[in-house]
Amino acid sequence: MTLQIPFDNSYARLPERLFTRQAPVPVAAPGWIAFNAGLAREMGLDPDALQTDEGLQVFAGNALPEGSTPIAQLYAGHQFGGWNPQLGDGRQVLLGEVVDPQGMRHDVALKGSGRTPYSRMGDGRAWLGPVIREYIMSEAMHALGVPTTRALAAVSTGEEVIRETALPGAILTRVAQSHIRVGTFQVLAARGDQDGLRALADHTMARHYPTAGSVPELLAQMVARQAELIAQWMSIGFIHGVMNTDNCSVAGETIDYGPCAFMDNYHPGRVFSSIDAHGRYAYGAQPQVALWNIAQFATALVPLMPDQQRAVDDFTAIINRFADLYQSAWLTRFGAKLGFADPRPEDRGLIEALLTAMTEGGVDFTNGFRALAEDTPERGGAGPDWIAAWRARGPDLEIAAAANPVVVPRLHRIEAAIAAAVAGNFAPMHEMFAVVTRPYDPEPSLMDGYIMPPEGHEKVDKTFCGT
Numbered sequence: 001m002t003l004q005i006p007f008d009n010s011y012a013r014l015p016e017r018l019f020t021r022q023a024p025v026p027v028a029a030p031g032w033i034a035f036n037a038g039l040a041r042e043m044g045l046d047p048d049a050l051q052t053d054e055g056l057q058v059f060a061g062n063a064l065p066e067g068s069t070p071i072a073q074l075y076a077g078h079q080f081g082g083w084n085p086q087l088g089d090g091r092q093v094l095l096g097e098v099v100d101p102q103g104m105r106h107d108v109a110l111k112g113s114g115r116t117p118y119s120r121m122g123d124g125r126a127w128l129g130p131v132i133r134e135y136i137m138s139e140a141m142h143a144l145g146v147p148t149t150r151a152l153a154a155v156s157t158g159e160e161v162i163r164e165t166a167l168p169g170a171i172l173t174r175v176a177q178s179h180i181r182v183g184t185f186q187v188l189a190a191r192g193d194q195d196g197l198r199a200l201a202d203h204t205m206a207r208h209y210p211t212a213g214s215v216p217e218l219l220a221q222m223v224a225r226q227a228e229l230i231a232q233w234m235s236i237g238f239i240h241g242v243m244n245t246d247n248c249s250v251a252g253e254t255i256d257y258g259p260c261a262f263m264d265n266y267h268p269g270r271v272f273s274s275i276d277a278h279g280r281y282a283y284g285a286q287p288q289v290a291l292w293n294i295a296q297f298a299t300a301l302v303p304l305m306p307d308q309q310r311a312v313d314d315f316t317a318i319i320n321r322f323a324d325l326y327q328s329a330w331l332t333r334f335g336a337k338l339g340f341a342d343p344r345p346e347d348r349g350l351i352e353a354l355l356t357a358m359t360e361g362g363v364d365f366t367n368g369f370r371a372l373a374e375d376t377p378e379r380g381g382a383g384p385d386w387i388a389a390w391r392a393r394g395p396d397l398e399i400a401a402a403a404n405p406v407v408v409p410r411l412h413r414i415e416a417a418i419a420a421a422v423a424g425n426f427a428p429m430h431e432m433f434a435v436v437t438r439p440y441d442p443e444p445s446l447m448d449g450y451i452m453p454p455e456g457h458e459k460v461d462k463t464f465c466g467t
Helices: 037-041 053-061 128-143 184-188 194-208 216-237 283-304 308-319 321-337 345-359 365-373 384-393 396-402 409-420 427-436 444-451
Strands: 018-021 033-034 072-074 077-079 082-084 091-101 105-111 150-162 167-178
Touching: 033 128, 033 427, 037 150, 053 150, 077 184, 077 216, 082 384, 128 150, 128 167, 128 409, 128 427, 150 283, 184 283, 194 216, 194 283, 216 283, 216 308, 216 321, 283 308, 283 321, 308 321, 321 345, 321 396, 345 365, 365 396, 409 427, 427 444
Parallel strands: none
Antiparallel strands: 018 072, 033 150, 072 091, 077 082, 091 105, 105 167, 150 167
């Protein structure tokens, strides 16, 4: 019996120059690593039917469920500011889209499913480490309330992939509102494909921005969504690490968990990516990079406007709204972290003074802010004058507790879970998943080892792209 998933593949009905029809490449001996039954239920799928050998074969790319229209998507992008005219899904195949009981559409894609026409020199596979990292990180981000792609399943392939050495292969089943990127628009604009661009814009508005009745409104709503997303990243100390335009979701979700990390000791210049030598994607640079990416999106939309010179002026005005929208979202998020139900502009000085003290004191970002919720601000690096001003402001500790997680997926714990999994022990991965997907109320018997930042020998200062 063929596994049935109720797909409705709207993207595959767009002009075929946006993708290549491509089936996943089968693997030798798939095995289960993890399955997200909760997400399956949210999507209106039957977890029991998916957690079978038939489901395993689908998540490994060895079988196609009935109704699937597998494709690899085309896009381009600016990578560290440099233009690459053609990228695309070099190791991912989109199986199709599932519409959940609330009417929300979800892409279901296999990441690490073999070579496609966009693989260039790559093998199209993923090794176990990046699959575990994305499985944990994306679901932790969801638990923190951040818009994000999600992880439905992780499976081993029974095959090795060669990086610097031979490593165990794996495949992640990624779920997203869509995989439409700024780079998806860019590739069509660069090729002068106005018809394709129009079809993509109409599809994006219908799917993600149904109240946008025009291209300028699409841009305006995307600006607002990105401003809110980046403010959320900043408020939890998250560093994406590779904010290329091909890694910028037009839907406003966090996508592509490569060299990402949560900060331990706070510093606005913190970088984790091994290839970000100049700090382009440092923590404190993320708002400016988001604005730059939005400008590239706007540039790609200009050919759709009848008066392109006027469109440049109009789009520039729309883009310029980002700063105020971001600052407002930032104040709301950080004000809540201090326990303020109604953050005021004058609170900005109090927030920035605490961040400065945290920088100077090398204070852990997560624990420093959580100390406010526990009414021990001195543990967050705050001095007597700051504490007096904060108390005078009348913080609500329940608001602070709801805005400041107890645990986040710390990089050294992820690396330890990956090392254990490579050795055949998946228990640390599953334990960590259980802890970080309850960030505000972790299981007391498990959380102790996840609260503290790494000590000297445990520190991990570099991350690598998930290849």
